[in-house]
Amino acid sequence: MISVSLAHDLRSAGVRWRPVSGDSFVITREGFESAVFVVSDMTIESHEFETGTILGFNGTTEWALDSVAIEDALWLPREDQLRELLGGTFASLSRTATGYTVALVVTGERTEWEAAEPADAYAAALLRLVRATA
Structure with missing residues (x-):
């Protein structure tokens, strides 16, 4: 998995992400930096709306995160x-x-x-x- 620093550099340089099942990402909000998440058809799904892409967290009753905007997620390409x-x-x-x-x-x-x-x-x-x- 690439470093978060390189992932930031890739995004800043213009590499864009269209989330699909199996993709890894971190949330760029304070307190989430060390947790790596994986898009999965069962737990974290990518939803396309006119306003942008949202990553929905399904069945995550153990903590209060329903969704995150793609702008707050940093792709860690394989x-x-x-x-x-x-x-x-x-x-x-x-x-x-x-x-x-x-x-x-x-x-x-x-x-x-x-x-x-x-x-x-x-x-x-x-x-x-x-x-x-x-």
Whole structure:
């Protein structure tokens, strides 16, 4: 799972989230920062309204949170989702002595990003790609 810091950077750079079952997120309200939630058809569902997307918490009688606006939720994309967002630019993921390296090829030029975890390497590469095309 990517770091919350990288997730903030991705959202700030323009990466948008359309919640689907299996997605992980944190709530960006005080007191919720350390809890990771997962969208599930049974407990946390994404509801689309004209005013925006709401994540509804179904059957959560143990605590008082009925729903949260998507603006208050920060997506923590999985490795496969990050790889999909990289699209055809993704060249490889390799293990190094200190972590992992993701390589992209953009307009014939190969660039690499290294991080301790594969998801963070993917996220760093995506962040650079999004910023370069903005």
